[in-house]
Amino acid sequence: MSNLPILPVALPLASAVVLLFLRDRPALSRTVAMAANLVTFAAAAKLLLTVRDQGIQVLQFGNWPAPFGIVFTVDMLGALMVMVTMVVSTATLLFACFSLDEPRERMFFYPLFQFLLVGVNGSFLTGDLFNLFVWFEVLLISSYALMSLGGGAYQLQETFKYLVVNALSSCLFLIGVAIIYSLTGTLNFAQLSVRMAEVPDPALKAVVAVIFMLVFSIKAALFPLYMWLPRAYFAPPTVISGLFGGLLTKVGVYALFRVVSLLFADLPFVLPLLVFVAGATMFFGVIGALSQWDMKRVLSYHIVSQIGYMIMGLGLFSQVALAGGIFYIIHHILVKTALFLIAGAVEKSRGTTNLRRLGGVIETEALLAGLFMVAGLGLAGVPPLSGFIAKLLLIQAGLQQGSYGIVAVSLLVSFLTLFSMMKIFRYVFWREEGLPRIEEGGNRARLLSIAVLVLLGVAMGLGASVVMPYAETAAEQILNPQLYVAAVLGEP
Amino acid sequence: MELLVLAVSAAFLSGGLYLMLDRTLLRVVIGIGLLSNGTNLLLLSTSGLTPGGAPILAAAGHGETAIVDPLPQALILTAIVIGFGVTALLLTLAYRTYQSQGSEDLGELHGRLADE
Known part of the structure; x- marks a missing residue:
């Protein structure tokens, strides 16, 4: 047993503490934050390769044997999520170093950024239900601070709402923990998985399932609980919304994958309900996007819409569907962050993200326009980009199981997504009249961070045969919880 | 008691x-x-509220009926600390809103900040 699984949490934590003391030295802060991110990136890569070669990794803290102590359990899904988290956070950090205003940098942006990573990575790695709650709170509290950083009136207003919604869902989470603990007497995921199957009363099980699905649906912004997202993600500076849009809701999606597969998959109503919610989320998200006239708002509604596809993968619950869902999560994190960063670059160059006032960006920033085109088409799922492969798998799985309704909805939503991306392209980049450029020269580091994400997205589509085995292994482990249980509790 | x-x-x-x-x-x-x-009280009730019961350690010699599960109390401790932090942050946000807007009544604040 190695200590490797703790590194993606410990390294950002250590760097965050160091960064707290470097408040008055922004240049040094940037260097330290970037260096820490790169080291964590390397640790995440090593962890992913270890999980690929040796199977599920378990770290027991203080060597307390599994059901009694707290464990970190890293299966393929967790390792993949940590890896992609580090990819986008490094790109976002690079973008932030070259776009954030100095007052925000001095008010602890970099330490908060690292604390956020602590919470996100911890949630992906932990194998304990209450520990998951704690990591959620770590990432939420950092996100409250990041969202209100700067203290504009609109930001305060939206942060307050975001905080109240999340505080309510955290209380529900704890209520769920209390009920599940009194039912089973344990909080370790592996042991929970064994004991939940033995709970005699299906009604109590259903209550617990509903509470946890409600909690994680709020965090993941599923229909009908996504109202908080578009406005909250509009308020902070674009680089922060980009990081949130890429990562935070996906922690909720990950938690749903985890609890549904380990604890609730045998309840008859869970999977059909998820498929229905997935369809509604996709549809209403994209309808919301179509009605908006601001680049950041359109992209925020598309986050909601695309979370539907991931949950569709979970709801169909077959090898192909889960692999497609996991592939979709990775694709979405990369491409969606890239799109937000492009919106940030446009905002820096033109001073707004309002579609009605923008125009002609392609004349001065052709490369940015090209990157948007590729990322937008990738999001809509045009072959051979990454979104296409993910949607292909999901639709294939839907057809195999005869779920024609959800397949039809997902195809329609893909079409509307393409329409909405073209709307942004037409108004922001293509139109002839528009606001003049306010920033001369452009910025190569910003373009680099966007280009890396977009190219990774393209590579995921063209080189799907390299990524697919990882997603398939992850899907296999999700589909067979006994693998997870055996890794934690030992062979029965 | 429960x-x-x-x-x-x-x-x-x-x-x-x-x-x-x-x-x-x-x-x-x-x-x-x-x-x-x-929520914390609900968590407390899951440990089985035996009057006069002590946590596991003391139970060894005194029969098995008087055991109180200490784990939920540890959970509550964590939850209290987190709740404290969140409440402090919320109060700060509410106060800053009051400072910048001169009111903390949502009826009055409504519509004052246009979307964009």
Whole structure:
């Protein structure tokens, strides 16, 4: 047993503490934050390769044997999520170093950024239900601070709402923990998985399932609980919304994958309900996007819409569907962050993200326009980009199981997504009249961070045969919880 | 005993929810505080409320009936600390909103900030 699984949490934590003391030295802060991110990136890569070669990794803290102590359990899904988290956070950090205003940098942006990573990575790695709650709170509290950083009136207003919604869902989470603990007497995921199957009363099980699905649906912004997202993600500076849009809701999606597969998959109503919610989320998200006239708002509604596809993968619950869902999560994190960063670059160059006032960006920033085109088409799922492969798998799985309704909805939503991306392209980049450029020269580091994400997205589509085995292994482990249980509790 | 704690917990939770629906920001903050305390009481009740029972360690020599599970108490401790931090942050946000807008009544604040 190695200590490797703790590194993606410990390294950002250590760097965050160091960064707290470097408040008055922004240049040094940037260097330290970037260096820490790169080291964590390397640790995440090593962890992913270890999980690929040796199977599920378990770290027991203080060597307390599994059901009694707290464990970190890293299966393929967790390792993949940590890896992609580090990819986008490094790109976002690079973008932030070259776009954030100095007052925000001095008010602890970099330490908060690292604390956020602590919470996100911890949630992906932990194998304990209450520990998951704690990591959620770590990432939420950092996100409250990041969202209100700067203290504009609109930001305060939206942060307050975001905080109240999340505080309510955290209380529900704890209520769920209390009920599940009194039912089973344990909080370790592996042991929970064994004991939940033995709970005699299906009604109590259903209550617990509903509470946890409600909690994680709020965090993941599923229909009908996504109202908080578009406005909250509009308020902070674009680089922060980009990081949130890429990562935070996906922690909720990950938690749903985890609890549904380990604890609730045998309840008859869970999977059909998820498929229905997935369809509604996709549809209403994209309808919301179509009605908006601001680049950041359109992209925020598309986050909601695309979370539907991931949950569709979970709801169909077959090898192909889960692999497609996991592939979709990775694709979405990369491409969606890239799109937000492009919106940030446009905002820096033109001073707004309002579609009605923008125009002609392609004349001065052709490369940015090209990157948007590729990322937008990738999001809509045009072959051979990454979104296409993910949607292909999901639709294939839907057809195999005869779920024609959800397949039809997902195809329609893909079409509307393409329409909405073209709307942004037409108004922001293509139109002839528009606001003049306010920033001369452009910025190569910003373009680099966007280009890396977009190219990774393209590579995921063209080189799907390299990524697919990882997603398939992850899907296999999700589909067979006994693998997870055996890794934690030992062979029965 | 459990029934009493559950009743108190339910009273806290419903009071908290009622306050959360109020228009005044400060009442919303108090509502969240009540809500998290109600949840903590619910957690407490899961450990089995045996009057006079001690946590596991003391139980070894005194028969097995008087054991109290210490784990939920550890959970509550964590939850209290987190709830404290969140409440502090909420109060700060409410105060900053009051400072910048001169009001903390949502009815008055409504529509004052246009979207963009």
